Amino acid sequence: MFDLNTLVRPNILTLEPYRxxxxxxxxxxxxxxxxxxxxxxxxxxxxxEKFLELNRYPDPHQHELKQQIINFRNSKPNQYSEQPLEIENLCLGVGSDESIDMLLRCCCKPGEDKLLICPPTYGMYNICATINDVEIVRIPLTVPDFQIDSNAILNKITEDPNIKLLYLTSPGNPTAKLINVESIIDLLKRSSSKWNGLIVVDEAYIDFTLPNGSYSQSMSTLVNQFPNLVVLQTLSKSFGLAGIRLGITYTNKKLSKLLNSMKYPYNISSLTSNVALKATTKEGISIMQDYVKKIIEQREIVLNKILDLKYVGKNLGGKDANFILVEILDKFGKPSNEIASKLYNTLAVDNSVVVRFRGNELNCFGGLRISIGTEEENKTLLYKFERVLNELNA
Known part of the structure; x- marks a missing residue:
């Protein structure tokens, strides 16, 4: 049933890349x-700046950078991986947001085709779909574990052939929960014979998950096994390079060729590629992994101390990202969007500590999302968080 030639819009299939x-x-x-x-x-x-020759257009292909990226991912593949990544599996974008939008333009006819998402999830899927006039279908993540409802998804995509893409965030945002890899693989296998569409796994936070022995939890090294799988990653999070705006799309080689034909020819600047090349060397990766280790250690400390506070309920999400999602309570011990929202505003306005109110997201009532900072930042957060929360519930 899965056939890339009939999934991709005809005008994209015949597109000649800019040369x-x-x-x-x-x-x-x-x-x-x-x-x-x-x-x-x-x-x-x-x-x-002299070396980069900024008066010249940047390299449109970025083979050296792509090679360093795949060397990193191939060095610790997913345990189910059978075939290593190659340069031809990659397309680079201006952050993952360009990749999200490009897949919609590649596969979905405006005003006709649909995108399936599993809320609570990343808000840009909704925005990109709306811009491209693509209807959104929603199958919520299960609660309280925030996993995919495979049977409900399979039923929906098989009964509606206009659904062409399924976007999954793993680890989730705002859930901080890794979606079970086996569940996604099962869905890839079961759907491929019944549905002509792509399952897109957005792995922006994947490096903050604990490895499965000597294997990575990333699904990026599985794209050659599953032609209906696309994996998105970024250098914004674990590599600490949000400012350079570099996203990575992993797909089967045929789809990757189409995406590389679609992208603007010089979308990755010389400044961006220069920094990314440094970050994806062995030395750069070692520094990244050291930072990730510190963040994971601090994540455990911050979460445990916040959960001990009188007016904090449970950890709503998981422990697979560089943030946590906790439940804020009122003085009666009930989850409260009102208190959570006031806490968010008071911390930001009066205490110069900015977190994120997420209580209006599906099944996140009373939720505050808190990024894990440095040890000193976290100490300040914890002190002010407890004081303000106690004052609001006095």
Whole structure:
């Protein structure tokens, strides 16, 4: 049933990627791209800026960066992986948001096709679908464990052929809960014979999950086994590079070729790729893993201390991301959006501590999402959090 040729919009299947003379010739007196050959208009220029030749268009293919990324993911594959990633499996974007939007444009006809999401989930799916005039279908995550309802999803996608994409966030946002890998694999297998669509797993927080022995929880190394699987990642979270806006899409080679044809030719700037190349070296990955270890340690400390507070209920979510989602109570011991919202505002306005109110998300009533900071930031958070919460419930 799964057939990429009939899933992808016909105009995308026949799309010829943008080509320039630089695809064939990269050295010599380069007068092909209407660039300013005098150099960048900067009063001062660093050695790095000279090296990057900022007056030139960036590399549209980024093979070196892609190779470093797949070396990292292949070094610790998913336990069910049978075939390593290759450069041809990757498409790079301006953050994961570009990838989210591009998949919708690739597979969904405006005003006709649909996207299935499992709330509570990342809000950009909704925004991108609305912009592209794609209807949203919702199958909530199960409660209290925030896992996918595989049977309900399978029933929905098989009864409605206009659903072309399923977006799953794992670990979830705002749930901080990893979706069981075996459940997604089961859904990939069961759906492929009944449904012509893609299951997209957004793994922005995957590096904060505890490894399964010597294996990673990431599904990125499974895209060659499951042609109906797409995995999204970013350097924003674990690598601490939100400012460079680099997203990574892992797919089967045929779909990846289409996405690379769709993307704007120079979407990854020279500045972005330069930083990303440093971050994905062995040395950069080692630093990232050290930061992740510290965040995981602090996550446990912050969560335990917050759960001990008088007016905090349960941990609503999981422990698989660089944030937690906790339930705020009123003075009667009941979950309260009113108190949670006041706590959020008072912390930000009067105490210069900004967290995120998530109580209006499905099955997150009374919820505050708290990112895990440095040890000193967390100490300040805990002190002010307890004081303000006690005052609100006095």
């Amino acid at each position: 320039c003379a630089r695809d064939d010739f990269k050295v010599g007196i380069l007068l092909d791209a209407n660039e300013n050959t005098h150099g960048p208009a900067l009063s001062e220029i660093s050695e790095t």
